[in-house]
Amino acid sequence: MKIGIPKAMITYEYPVLYHKFFELLGVQVVYSDETNSNILNDGIIYSIDETCLANKIYMGHVANLVKRSDKENIDYIFIPRVAFFDKKETVCVKFYALYDICKNIFDAHFITVNIDYSCHETEFKAFVNLGIKLGFSFSKTILAYKKAKKLQQEYDKANYEKQIKALSNKNILLVAHPYIEHDQYMGYPVVKFLKDNQFNVIYSDINNGMQTNNESYKELSKYLYWKYNKNLLNGIIEYSEKVDGIIFISTFPCGPDAMVNDLVIRKVKDKPILNLVVDEQDGSAGLYTRLESFIDILEQNKEEMGERI
Amino acid sequence: MNHIKGYIGIDIGSISTKGVIMDEENHMIASEYIWTEGDPIKATKNIIETFKKTLEEKEIKVDIYGIGTTGSARNLIGTILNANVIKNEITAHAIGTLNTFPDARTILEIGGQDSKLIIIRNGIVVDYAMNTLCSAGTGSFLSSQAKRLGVTIEEIGDIALTSRNPSKIAARCTVFAESDLVHKAQIGHSKEDLIAGICNSVVKNYLNNLAKGKVLEDKIVFQGGVSKNKGVVKAFEDILNKKVHVDKNSHLMGAIGIAIISKNVNKNGNKLEFDFNLQNVEFKTIGTECNGCSNTCEIVKVYKDNELIEKMGGRCEKGNQISNIV
Numbered sequence: 001m002k003i004g005i006p007k008a009m010i011t012y013e014y015p016v017l018y019h020k021f022f023e024l025l026g027v028q029v030v031y032s033d034e035t036n037s038n039i040l041n042d043g044i045i046y047s048i049d050e051t052c053l054a055n056k057i058y059m060g061h062v063a064n065l066v067k068r069s070d071k072e073n074i075d076y077i078f079i080p081r082v083a084f085f086d087k088k089e090t091v092c093v094k095f096y097a098l099y100d101i102c103k104n105i106f107d108a109h110f111i112t113v114n115i116d117y118s119c120h121e122t123e124f125k126a127f128v129n130l131g132i133k134l135g136f137s138f139s140k141t142i143l144a145y146k147k148a149k150k151l152q153q154e155y156d157k158a159n160y161e162k163q164i165k166a167l168s169n170k171n172i173l174l175v176a177h178p179y180i181e182h183d184q185y186m187g188y189p190v191v192k193f194l195k196d197n198q199f200n201v202i203y204s205d206i207n208n209g210m211q212t213n214n215e216s217y218k219e220l221s222k223y224l225y226w227k228y229n230k231n232l233l234n235g236i237i238e239y240s241e242k243v244d245g246i247i248f249i250s251t252f253p254c255g256p257d258a259m260v261n262d263l264v265i266r267k268v269k270d271k272p273i274l275n276l277v278v279d280e281q282d283g284s285a286g287l288y289t290r291l292e293s294f295i296d297i298l299e300q301n302k303e304e305m306g307e308r309i
Numbered sequence: 310m311n312h313i314k315g316y317i318g319i320d321i322g323s324i325s326t327k328g329v330i331m332d333e334e335n336h337m338i339a340s341e342y343i344w345t346e347g348d349p350i351k352a353t354k355n356i357i358e359t360f361k362k363t364l365e366e367k368e369i370k371v372d373i374y375g376i377g378t379t380g381s382a383r384n385l386i387g388t389i390l391n392a393n394v395i396k397n398e399i400t401a402h403a404i405g406t407l408n409t410f411p412d413a414r415t416i417l418e419i420g421g422q423d424s425k426l427i428i429i430r431n432g433i434v435v436d437y438a439m440n441t442l443c444s445a446g447t448g449s450f451l452s453s454q455a456k457r458l459g460v461t462i463e464e465i466g467d468i469a470l471t472s473r474n475p476s477k478i479a480a481r482c483t484v485f486a487e488s489d490l491v492h493k494a495q496i497g498h499s500k501e502d503l504i505a506g507i508c509n510s511v512v513k514n515y516l517n518n519l520a521k522g523k524v525l526e527d528k529i530v531f532q533g534g535v536s537k538n539k540g541v542v543k544a545f546e547d548i549l550n551k552k553v554h555v556d557k558n559s560h561l562m563g564a565i566g567i568a569i570i571s572k573n574v575n576k577n578g579n580k581l582e583f584d585f586n587l588q589n590v591e592f593k594t595i596g597t598e599c600n601g602c603s604n605t606c607e608i609v610k611v612y613k614d615n616e617l618i619e620k621m622g623g624r625c626e627k628g629n630q631i632s633n634i635v
Contacts, residue, residue: 036603189624243319266522272435286439289381293399300433 002028003076006061009054009084010095012178014157020148025136034063039064046105053251053279054179066108076111083116089227092256149206159206168200173239175204175232176249186278187249192292202243204235220267229260236264240267244298245272252279272297315371318568321349324421324448325534327564328356335408335569339363340561349382351594361585373583375571385588388611388619389592393581394574398563403427403434405566409556414526419535421448426519436563441549446514448535450483454507469505469540476506484529486510508540512548527551532559584586590614599623
């Protein structure tokens with residue numbers, strides 16, 4: 001059996017869990033291609049125009065898998081349906097809808113995990129249902145899920161330790177969802193620009209709160225209920241002392257980011273902040289002008305500090 | 310005739326191209342301001358040609374020790390002039406302004422198609438904002454509305470100052486502002502009130518877009534092409550209730566800044582190869598699509614007298630490998 005996973009949005013939140021779960025069950029996994037202009041164009045065609053860029057790109061990735069599925073014998077395309085988590089945590093409604101939208105738009109076989117704690121659909125239960133639906137035994141599925149979950153945690157921990165070790169004297173904190181940061185189209189040009197200018201990029205989503213149920217985000221906002229934004233705020237609290245500047249990247253028009261980023265920018269006072277909003281316009285001149293001048297500010301601050309000492 | 314050290318700064322904007330030659334003490338030797346008219350290469354050639362004539366008239370011999378480019382065509386022109394520094398317009402504007410107003414703390418800049426707000430503390434840039442996708446509240450909005458009212462862009466400032474009761478015109482969006490303007494005109498508002506209203510609307514739009522949550526402290530300096538418009542200067546002073554300083558070279562600040570940066574960058578003090586006879590050199594640009602991967606980046610190849618000197622625009626290194634044939 002072969003399963004295709006779109007390499008966009010929620011897949012970046014659990015890069016190991018999904019992959020390993022299928023692999024441990026003996027199912028082959030293929031990913032969609034890296035985001036490129038074909039994927040983006042397809043995404044725009046298959047989305048309504050008001051949706052965010054990340055969502056459009058997701059649709060493009062699904063289209064990419066649908067196109068490949070005959071040739072490569074892909075049996076199912078895996079699209080998680082994620083709504084509510086424990087402790088009344090939720091995610092953007094776009095995540096709720098992905099599975100149903102794709103099922104209605106594309107002529108292909110889709111499977112899902114339905115995670116919605118408000119209806120007692122826990123992650124555990126969802127994965128067990130998925131395994132059984134694919135024809136595996138109850139016990140084998142549980143084993144695969146538990147192992148995959150553990151591997152995901154180990155991966156997160158290793159990633160975190162690697163990032164802490166890499167802290168240098170020129171750091172920039174990138175506050176963006178992983179599906180933006182690591183995407184070839186959205187975040188990569190920014191990351192590449194910063195690295196080319198000898199800045200060490202710190203990812204806000206990789207922080208010590210991933211392991212423990214860290215609630216330090218409450219310093220910035222007590223009533224936040226978006227799970228992934230909470231995680232980003234934990235990262236800001238942890239790293240903001242250690243970096244020279246903070247760059248926010250959000251996609252146009254992302255609802256949660258529009259609210260949360262604005263709130264944070266008002267509250268974090270003592271660091272230079274750049275707020276970038278990416279959309280499907282291809283012109284990169286404005287982006288580089290903003291990044292370049294932001295780096296000039298950071299470099300000048302550094303020189304100034306050096307002179308004072 | 311003595312040879313003196315000169316530093317060329319060119320600021321190639323979307324609407325206008327500005328050029329200066331500065332000497333070692335940061336004084337201006339020559340300057341020029343012309344329309345870009347969609348052809349940055351031709352505009353640059355014309356500017357260099359004017360420089361040549363000005364220097365001949367003033368009987369000054371200049372050796373070039375620095376060439377800097379800024380503005381939206383900075384990479385292309387930087388390649389053509391073989392610049393020793395290519396920098397964004399925010400840093401260039403800040404340096405240029407601090408040369409004239411060392412104690413500036415806020416720079417308002419409104420150009421042809423974009424606008425910027427630069428916050429300076431203790432002589433360094435600490436924050437900035439640029440307008441995003443929309444060009445409302447910039448020079449092109451002013452010129453299109455001037456055309457609608459049948460006045461030239463140069464007249465706007467003086468006409469606006471004669472208004473006693475500026476019309477209230479929507480400040481959020483050019484399209485709304487325009488329909489507001491038409492409506493106010495049809496119900497009988499006088500032309501000077503309408504024009505003063507447009508100036509106010511530019512300022513309000515600018516402040517709503519860029520100055521959100523930022524503290525505009527004295528000394529406030531206003532520059533860019535629109536700063537030549539007295540109506541907008543007055544609108545800024547009325548709305549901010551503060552003195553707004555406009556230098557006589559306010560439209561050249563970006564070019565001045567980049568010339569000074571080019572001096573600072575050339576630490577070794579080496580003389581650069583530069584020929585003022587640019588008019589006879591043929592530059593050509595050819596756009597192609599790179600087929601290295603499915604991103605199909607647009608690559609621009611720049612030719613100097615049919616010889617390839619640079620390829621620009623690719624997302625990765627593959628773009629550099631595409632064929633060099635014209």
